[in-house]
Amino acid sequence: MLRRHRKPDALQGTLDLLVLKTLSRGPHHGYGIAADIESISDDILRVEEGSLYPALHRMEHLGWITAEWQTTANNRRARLYKLTRAGQKRLEDEQVKWDRLTKAVGKVLRFA
């Protein structure tokens, strides 16, 4: 009852993957993560704040990332997220799965 072990749906899983990947390049705050994902994907992927923060908190509590408050260059207090070893491991697993999935989808599309 305390925490529902729901199977993460594809969308959520994808967001997790993107966030973890972004954080693998170094600690970042929520806004920065969203901005990075958007800019790298040439604004094709738009991260909803309403999904991002719950995802960040969930991953924090799963121990994949840690967070701490820091002051940014423009003197604002920001919550900075950092990848943990467990998160790193998770990222690798997810990436393998994702590659396999896209390859499979690609094969099907080419065949059809």
Added chain:
Amino acid sequence: MGWLQRLRGTFSRSGDDFDAEARFHLDERTDEYVRRGMYPEDARQAALRRFGSITLAKERTGDADMLRWLHDFRRDTAYAVRMLLRSPGFSVLAILCLTLGIGANAAVFSWIEGILLRPYPLVVDQDRLFAVTGTDRGAPGHSDVSWPDWLELQRRSTLVDAFIGEKITGSTLSIGDRAERASGSMVSANYFDAIGVHPMLGRGFEPGEDSGRNAHPVTVISYQIWQERFRGDPAIIGKTQVLAGLPHTIVGVMPKGFFGTFVGYAFQFWVPASMQAQFDAGVYKLEDRGARWIEGFVRLKPGVTIEQAQAELSAIAARLEADYPETNRGRGIRLWPLWQTPFNNAGALLPTLGIALVVVLSVLLIACANVGNLLLVRAFSRQQEMTIRLSVGAGRGRLVKQLMTEGLILSAIAAAGGLVVATWLRNALALLTPPRGGVLLRLPGDLDWRVLALSAGVCVIATLLFGLVPAMLSSNVDLAGALRSQSGGVVGARSRAWVRSALVLVQVSLSFVLLVGAGLLIKSLQAVRSASPGFSTAGVLATGVDLFTAGYDPQRARTFQDELVDRLQAIGGVESAAFSRMTPFSYRNYSTAPIAVDGYDAPPDQQPTADYNEIGPGYLSTMGIPLVSGREFTRADNETAQLVAIVDETMAAQFWRGADPVGRRVQVRGRWMQIVGLARTAKYRNLLETPKPFLYVPLRQNFSATTALLIRTPQGPATLAPVLVREIHALDPNVAPSELITMREQVDRTTAAQRISVTILVVFGGLALVLAAIGLYGVMAATVSQSTRELALRMALGASASDLLRLVLSKGLVLTAGGLALGLVAALQATRLLGYLLYKVAPHDPLAFASAFMVIAAASLVACVVPAWRATRTDPLRALRG
């Protein structure tokens, strides 16, 4: 460590954290939009729009924060407290019902814990402790063990850690100018080591101190007499105290809170078993394999079951029987769980406490049904609240959780109150038990963690019982239906009515069972009271005169006894007086001996035995026990005359097959005695005993200096007591009689178990009845108030007031009848549990059933009449318009 973070997240103010984080995000986004060329104002708006609902994001973030549940619980609790405060009448009634239910349960749990399960404070490993007694083949019940057998068992057993021998005894304790009776125990030398309780001052007994005739006059005293009688004298060790007429050296003081190992009494002193002869009026039994007197406990080695130990001890007993056929024929050994210990009050209280447990559980069920009903009534009036909460999006689970929280708070408060009730009731059993001259009673409840845990469990189960059904029902609100008219009910047809009716059925049937039980026990107690014990209970007074402790030798004691009887019989108003070793129905044991009769051959593996009383001249006429033939003992039946005996009819029937035994002879403990009289069978120990062969021998020829004195007189104890003291002091100012009571009272003291059961059943049966009546009233009142419209319609269509009265009453009485039918079935099964507490009353006694029936019918009539009367007062115009 995820859970740690979650926990931290739960208690830390994560909401503020999230706000700060969101603010940062919005600030950054605003900056970005400004960089892209928006006006700051517009940029802010756009950022906000882009972020969407902050509250929603926060909620969803909070979800991940988990222990959401705890947040909810905190909120639910606050809300529940507010709701309970808003309807104080309901809350107080519900809490009161539950307090009584839970309190009664906690009290009975504490009695069972303190009296049956862990009766001996400070004693270690009580779960490996078992009582041990002897048995006689072919005879029910238990007997004691001889000391040589006890030592043999100890030597040969491999599964038993320790044999802890003891025998209750007593002595006059005369310190300073105060003399009173104190109970104590003769114990094996290993006693204190084996039970793991060590003296706080001095020492316990040393190995070997339990052997040799009166060889070790040492004693260990209780903390209580050390404090009260010796004023806590720090130099007490080494001082002497006279016990049973002999100075004993005080070698130890037991710690506070140790009362010995005897359910019912607090012991004041302990002496080694070697002092047995001194405490048994000079009869030395330590080397007599035929004399059975010791009882006690065994501590089994870890991992040994009672069955294994029983098998081993039975095997040893069988070998003893083969080795010593003269004394041990037919004798066995039996182990008992502590709670069945037959030689103290545990065995006697077991059925009483069993009944008490059933009764209080029933009361709790009834209380739960009542609170459940109250909750349902309230749920109905809260339907609007529920509807609104559902329509603004509360989940059904949340509503159930909310209602269960309210229930849990109710029962938690009630449990706290219940524990207070239980604390008050802790010593109630001792209060209900009659005192026995100077003996310290100890029947405490024990509110240890096990009792607390069990009570908490009861509280939770009660909550589930009374809370879950109403919670499920009221969260299951039909939104559309609730929007429709609220007063469209019909008598007997309402969505939730059947649940409430079922609750009332349960209540009525349980109350019926309890009342039948109470009725049976009351009738049984009356039967016991009016039963003839076979001797006069009116006009006979009993007391004790202990000459042994006063230092008399047998010759002086005989003279004293004769002179006192003469003096008493010379007083006007005293018809006769007689000495005997024992008063019937006292807590001491009769002498018992193997017997033989000419022409009677016992089965080869059985040894006939009989109990007997040593009586003085005129005892039978003083006690009012009729002689069937022959004569009483006279002063001529003295130590130089031929040995004589009087037998009772039970014995005559068994050994002489009904022929008059006068003139025949009987062998008692190896001595042949001429039978001179045949007495009518009486009761000897209590009113419920089954007749066993019994005989009388002259006190003169079987002397005891510790005796009872019986006086036949129309005067009461208060008038005669000073006269008695005067006459005794005229003979010897140092001798004092013990408490002077009527035989009636002596007999009543043995019916304590019945009276406790009756008290418990009557009190709780009455309580149950009141609770059930409240429940029935509640259902009927709600039915009437919910079907105002129907009643009004009936009225408008021409129904008279009496029609409505009949309609409502019949509905209530149908409920009652259903409950009674259910109760009848249950009671027919349940009353058999009363078992031996019933005396001359059948478990299916029609009178008890009929009276319970009448009481319930009357109570439910009362509970239905008020709502029914209110129904007739319905104003059709107002009700139909409204």
